[in-house]
Amino acid sequence: MDYRRRIVDETLDDLFPHLAAIALEGAKGVGKTATATQRVATVMLLNNPNERTALSSHLDLVTDVPGPVLIDEWQLEPDVWDRVRRAVDDDPTGGRFLLAGSADVAPGVRIHSGAGRIVSLTMRPLAFSERALAEPSVSLRGMLDGTQPAITGISPIDLPTYTDEILRSGFPGIRDLPERARQVQLDSYLTRIVDRELPDSGVSVRRPAALRAWLTAYAAATATDATFATILAAATPGEGDKPARQTADIYRQHLQRIYLLDPIEAWTPAFSPLKRLTHSPKHHLVDPALAARLVGVGKAGLLRGQGNRVHAATGTWLGALFESLAAQSVRVYAEAADARVGHLRTKNTDHEVDLIVETADRSTLAIEVKLTDTIRPADVEHLNWLSEQLGDRLVDRMIIYTGTHAYRRPDGIAVVPLALLGP
Template identity: 30%
Template sequence: MADMTRGALAPEGYLPRTCDGTLREMLGEFGAVEVAGTMWCGKTWTSLSVSESVTRVGNPGVRRAVEADPSLALMGARPHLVDEWQDVPEVWDAVRDRVDSEAGARGLYVLTGSSSPRKERVSHSGAGRIARLRMRTMSLQETGESTGAVSLAGLFDGRFEPQLVQQRLEPLARILCRGGWPALVGTGAPASPRYLDAYFDAVFGVSVPRRGLDGAESRRVALSLARNLGTSAKYETLGADAFGGDLAPETAARKASEHVAALEALYVVEPVGGWDAPIRSKSRLRTKPKRYFADPSLAASLLQVGPERLLEDGQLLGLLFESLCLHDLAVYASALPGAGPDPLHYYRDSDGLEVDAIVELRDGRWAGFEVKLGESGVAAGAAALNRLRRKVAANPAARNPEPSFMAVLTGAGEFARYDAEADVYVIPLAALGA
């Protein structure tokens, strides 16, 4: 097996990603790894960085050949990358069978995919043979717009040093509209409207119709999701938004659920599930997920807002900033040594208490986060976090009643600091990292 630190195909100028180490670890443990995520988030470059050869199934000529004989996609020095494998779903079974035939071999294949395949075209789950790594667009640390001086892993280990940050909202508004797309980092494009228009053209003009759904309808559902960003909006609400009085409410809700499922399968939309301290709590399953876009810029694009307009609309700016915080927390949390496949959650209970984000590790350690645009919201955020702290401590079924830490993430802020009186960290997002 080749050296996993850098493949022969590693692109020149490749910007390191937070998931690089996780990908190398997985290749040392499994016969194959699927790198899955939304289009254009950098999956191919990251996979090339550990690969020795590649088959690009998205190329029409290559696709025709692989459709006739899926084993052709597996030819090449290993680790071998099969890029956009889902265009020929039978490749999955071919990889699984090849891994089986070379029992004990590790790091044979890397697969990239921008959508979950139709299940009827895949015979085997790949369990135990093919691991999945979820990849997202670039975090602020990856784009160089966060110093990363405050480490999420360090906070869980009890390490923290105060930092001078001096972050303002104006740069964040531009970042929210540009997004974490690797192709746009360093280009100076303020809002990148044409790039995001092209993204949605590909989603609604090609990817959604391939799944048997109407792209125009899916666009309307996506717009409703943008309007209800970061909420647990019901399908009835989304259906009423998208289809108005054209359909019966039950039909509209059903169609909305189909389109949401498609957008999640295409990694355009990501659900964040509910959390409760008892590991067997029913509320973990019964709390409806909140939904965020794969990148905050997608919601901004659907709503047709630019940086200047965002700065005039504090409520929308706050919603998009919350989306950015959840995005970056997901990137950093997924790289933690003790992270499971879904370490990010939110908390809401019948008493009206809601906490924006919870990061929980496999060993039961957890931390709570509130998101505020600036220092003026820190006191309210700290109050919500400490209310949750007291509730969990009073729950005899809680597995680990005490959080490892609590933190308020801010947009604008002078310092990353510890508030001893509230027992809460105050961290501008531009200082947070893995």
């Protein structure tokens, strides 16, 4: 199968010739191995027992074989990290090592941070622009540069198609399967997490059903900042077969360690007049298709507004999944622009902004995500409030929606269909 370039490929084009070692990190199935394989001479697959045994017995293999070298699932043999770090100390020539990992090292395993030797890049499932359904006409990087570029374009994507994309997933190896096979694969992915991935990472799952119940409750809290106590209470309510609070915390930490959970942290602005902001993360799984499978509502039900949510959140379950799809894409585009993504909510909940994209020089873009094809005055209230608070530091404001046209409102807010937003 021909390889389709990803957004991270541009970053690798810029960095890998000059950096000796780069670690591609992300959940299983996002495409790390396929991307890394495009630019190496030797591939070491540590999920292959023979190759893992050979490397563990002779760590110098990483420098003996022809380079560049890909070490896939390196976390299965953590000593490899330190051996690569030492190799970079000995020879910092660019383009020597790519390490792909779908988990941090197991608890209690100590490795050197790799700071100054190994640079980490995150890979997520396919952003919307990577799915080749429409040609983006609006650049996130362009909106961050402070010039307030013209916003134009017409999207061919309607609400049923966005719903299809939520359910198809952004996993390259899953999304193009027939519907039934895709559903079985997504279910298998979740089962494998509970039955194999967590135990392989050193986590004892004594009650898989309880973990599955907690994960389903977490999925139902998608795009909210529900407390973990609320999520725990929603897991098999009224029944005894739910994990204890301490056990649920352990599950959460390890599910995030293997990149299944991908929360958006609260934005904490520096040198800002904003006060009394919440510090709770906004909950997301690595792909909204997984959340949809866990909650168990199909396309017809989503379009009818079905789907129970955890937390007193407004909007529909489809709206939460659309926000998660948009957030997934924005995070890919922001990573390419060397920016970070957070969310904002005041403690009295009178103001909130779905996504805050901030560059290293504190330039800030505020984004609201709306499951609507028509923007109303109430949809822009929080963006205008934030503009009053931040002044020139807020370089642009945007609403991502499901409509057809990309344009700027008279108040300067960009209105952009998700399908037309790109890096």
